[in-house]
Amino acid sequence: MTATNITDFKAVSVAGVTEYIQLLLEGDENLRNIWIIGEVSSARQHGSGCFFSIQEPDGSATLNAVVWRSQLPKLSVMPKVGEQVVVLGQLKVYPKRGSYQLTTWQVLPAGAGLQAMRYRQLRNRLASEGLFDVERKRPLPSLPTCVAVVTSPQAAAWGDIQQTLTQRHPGLQVLFSPAIVQGEQAPRSIVKAIKRVGDDGRADVLLLGRGGGAVEDLVCFDDERVVRAIATCPIPVITGIGHERDESLADLVADFCAHTPTAAAEKVVPALSDLRYAQAQLLQALTQVTGMQLSQHQSKLQQLYQRLQQLQPQSHLKQAQQAQQWLTQRLIQAISQQLQTRQHQHQLLTEKLATLDPDSVLRRGYALVRETSGDVVIQAKTLSPGDHISIRLGQGQIEAEVLSISEEPS
Template structure:
């Protein structure tokens, strides 16, 4: 028998599985207990995930709008619920979902309780404080990205950085961002970037997904690795409304990987505009200074042109100075000596003004126009 004769279509296989599931009486009305891990409103109803707090297992649930008013309890994220519903398979996506008819709350879920306890402890240690947030470099030259190399987030970040800031050096530190191994992988990738030392800022990113897929970003090891990083960290994790612990510890939190890349670097075209504005402002300042100095120069030129009108006063002042100079020269003792006069001094340099105080054999000094001579008195004539 050929393979073609034994193969069945996808629709036939899906119909067969649906008949098995929906035909099982146990699954037509089944009571399930679990913790609500994610929840979102839709125009057709309320969609949420019910997970096992002790095992890695979850099931998708829906309460259609026609049934919501009958619920004893509207599902809330983080609480334990007992739900009554039936299992349905949707052929278009090949997915099964629990259609919920009734829901009863039985307390707070274990995961939600553990999350709140860890969040409170980290907050008490100051890991969320604004004072410890490191500033992002305004013009980074090298950026590191911690994400999965096969994820769409990596491509989005590369395209955004290349568009906004050409010439940037981008380093990829690959990590697993989903599953049980993700926390250790993320921690190792962050530490690797810090050891390398080239990056000026680090982007920790992952695309959108269910809360269960993003649980690694609520891991204590990841939160502490972010806090201990020497390099500022920007998170761009999913499209969830609720912040993860990684978001709270990070230096800046963006809603998507693309938004994280936009935060990390400035827009090059805007930098060009700002540079042109600064150049224009500098030219204007220089031009104003040139205009001011030109006006001062004109004022000085005008004053110089008026200077000849003051020359009679200048000539009169010059003549007076010459007269005073001549008077000073006439009173200068050296000028008198030059005309043949002499100054007679005793040996103690006292000027001799009368012969009555002199005696014979006394030595005197006579200062001439040029030089000094010593003489001895031989005779005093009255």
């Protein structure tokens, strides 16, 4: 057996090995954009950025990381020792130190913290669109004829809702639209159930209900698809989701929110017993108001009657009648006087007209002479011997010829 000479081996430099490792790590597509979850074990602020490390909860593995200063304002949360985080970044090799670290672009809270952050972000975005505004909420119908219910047919909530609706309003039409209300398939199932109700068109109001449960079982009611389905539902929506945490986004967008399915069922329809009691109260109030008004009107009528007696309208009427008779007599007297005056004036005018009547003058022996042209002859000088004239007498007419003319009276 021959001993091997050490010079027969090809040695690789430290830089060569480091460069090879760098090519492997930084060239791997899976390591260029990777999400890593862990617990922050150290964090140190520096002028160039934040240097921190994350590790497994049991300390079995640790990864160094850095967030450069330009990226710090973009982080959702800052790394804090002891907190669970999810970080996004790329693995980088540093040849001089012979180490690698994660160049970080984003840090998010892990677990419940991440869920809470996503809830706040979605809530703020939907609120900015006005979906939670009080002004857009519709009033529930006071006496619906058909109520639609969206919940799971296997859930106890469905039985509670049925029992409550039957007890409060027997004979009410209930339109059941089943849905999955827990798990990954729940949001899509709830959206379809709400759409079925809207397409059907019979219901006056929709009740979306589910009993209480763990927080993770109720996340479907924070799903954006469910929120928008409630917002666009053509009829008012009331939610009855039993939970102990803050209101879900479905509660915020609904037209009315009750914290249990039973409370929602009690709100959506009035109890017949309550309606009968309210009717009796209204009837009693109406009777009282009517009696009071009748009494007031009777009192007012009595006052008016007494005032009428004081005014003695019969006496005033008799006086008015006497005054009317007196005025009538005066009017008759005035008309009679005017008639006599007009008759006397008529007689005088008749006599004057008779005096001026030409026929009357002719009957007294006068004559009316006319030329052949028809003009009345007033002066003799207007005629000439030989002219033909007509002479009208009191009775009859004479045709004559002028023999001579004398201007002097004979």
